[in-house]
Amino acid sequence: METNSTLGELVTPALREQYENEGYFVLENALSEKQLELLRGGAQYSIDRLDAEMDAAGVDTIGINHRGKRYFSNMIYQHRPELRTFLFSELTAEICRATIGEEAYLFWEQYVIKAGDPDTAFSWHQDSGYVHEDHEPYVTVWIALDDVTMDNGPVHLLPYSRSGVKSYVKHITDPVSNDRVCYFGSDPGMPMTAPAGSIVVFSSVVMHRSGPNLTDRNRRVYIAQYSKDVITLKDAPDTPQGATDPFLSEGRIVAEL
Template sequence: MAPTETDRASLVTPEMREQYEKEGYFVLERVLTDEQLELLRGGAQYSIDKLDAAMDAAGVDTIGINHRGKRYFSNMIYEDRPELRSFLFSDTTAQICKATLGEDAYLFWEQYVIKAGDPDTAFAWHQDSGYVHEDHDPYVTIWIALDDVTLDNGPVHLLPYSRSGIKSYVKHITDPVTNDRVCYFGSDPGVPMTAPAGSIVVFSSVVMHRSGPNLTDRNRRVYIAQYSQEVINAKNDTAPAGSFEHFLDGGRIVAEV
């Protein structure tokens, strides 16, 4: 049974906080309410349609790391669908941010990651920080399963700190075929994050991770929200690299919903 908002008093346990510090991640299984899950699912198809339209307009089938009919990384959808703000700036995300970042937080990035049923939908080893630049403090990624995530449909695989030996930004190399940025070429397959719909995987932006291909005949839908302790500016610039909405100030939610 899905939880209700009244179940939120102790969403993140001390053990989870300790695991985040030692290994860079923890998992919250089946924590979204039915209403939250349906809210986030509601923007998934829109995120695909938006990128398909952009590819149509450009006359291409690839934009950056997006590949038509295969995988989509559609960001800042909440700007078009403001109803998503009720989750992005909710008590659920506030508790996660307090446990990982502290009493102050900004929304940094938001996106849908959707893999169609296709063997070419794998995503290479990287750190989320590898898609920004080296000059920022690690931020937190909230990775939300909108469908049951199995070994067959492309789960994210994490490389915990104890297995990578890395807790900071490392240089990435761009794959010329997929445009993926790659930071690990070792043999460790990582820990697969298989989880039922409504579960959240919380991990640091410097945790190395990858995802396998979706070998089923159905889309694998994930929603991602990322938060930082301060505004992250673009490299060699004073303009923000992503969003800059103030979420938590001294532990209090200050963002408008």
Template sequence: MTTTDSVAGLITDEMREQYRTEGYFLLERALSDEHLELLRGGAQFSIDKLDAAMDEAGVDRIGINARGKRYFSNFIYRDRPELRQFLFSELMKQICLATLGKNAYLFWEQYVIKAADPDTSFAWHQDSGYVHEDHEPYLTCWIALDDVTEENGSVYLLPYSRSGIKSYVKHIPDPVVNDRVAYFGSDPGMPVIVPAGSIAVFSSVVLHRSGPNLTDKLRRVYLAQYSGEVIMSKDGKEPWGSFDQFLADGEVVAEM
């Protein structure tokens, strides 16, 4: 289990400043072995759950999920409550304090798993582009469960200084692949090449994309996203995603 002592000093003043000025920072090998295996177990559960749903429906595709190729599963922590040990851990507390401040809510949780498939790339977008424009930027923690390379589908970031963008921008739907696209420039972005257990920490308004997995092994990523407020639907009638409160005035209030 990650302890207070083991994460003390993990996030430096330089990282905090880089998040403010560039929208991101990287934490290499930040997860404990226990947390890494916990999240990998959740990844396999998410694959098995979707495969079972495809079996029941007699299909090999459900939405953007394709058997043996790509899997997107959100709110798995509701099926596997042991994932709360990580989502509301000391490590995630320190990341939220460094980026959002003393109040934080779990906004979204999702596995993104790519197998060998040349068509598993994602276009340039902001995470906020998949919500709506009426919210404060939230936090994305892109957690590598395998060693990440450009060959197996790295995420590419466009820091603020390279994109010139620090706020929500309109996204254009791609009618072919159903992505929402927010950048059409020539900058290829900064590849995040990190070992398993590392975290790319970035704002929901940072432009990013990901490449396809061209290897013969899975590339498993866990997304944990937090907000400083309860993000509401466009009409303001209900919460957009999750609304589990994590931190209140800097203290953990979530049930473990």
């Protein structure tokens, strides 16, 4: 598939400038109903897949996943190929062009689902903290599949002007939650509350956290991350760390649907 069309002024010059200066911007109600339902369709599958892995291993925790509490289920698009129509859409292409430029690869994809449980917070980190220091910052496309409120665990961002940081910093692993943590200050961050179908776009070096889900319903988020180049393992430069799907070349969509 190839196209060089744009959606117009979805990502305005002002939002581009905000991303450059502060590391993030928000697109409210950016998804169509069809796109929103498509992404919601893989949410339960992502939970069932991780529960099955925990059953097979006889555990209730795998990495940062905790049964019945919070799930980070990745690479679902490899099992649900219909998700490619969103991952490689003109919407995500416009976001990539505005943030990382005209060359882009899909680096990572995952559902982040928090059940109604007070023990579902996620610690301060940079997405780059789950990679390594030797890579160009990539972009995170954080999509609310449900209305995100202060009660169900919104993501909180520390813009560059508040963190004073625009690059990778060392993370420490929490021995209980397995979270990687990079900030221990008192700034609570900016809560990104938004209606379902909204997108929070932020750099992989923006510090962020999320609060617990204190409601009785799941809070579902879909995340896609895109990089300028294929990101490889630190000690194995010929081995990719995540996905390697080409998306944009000279600004044109080249991904196969």
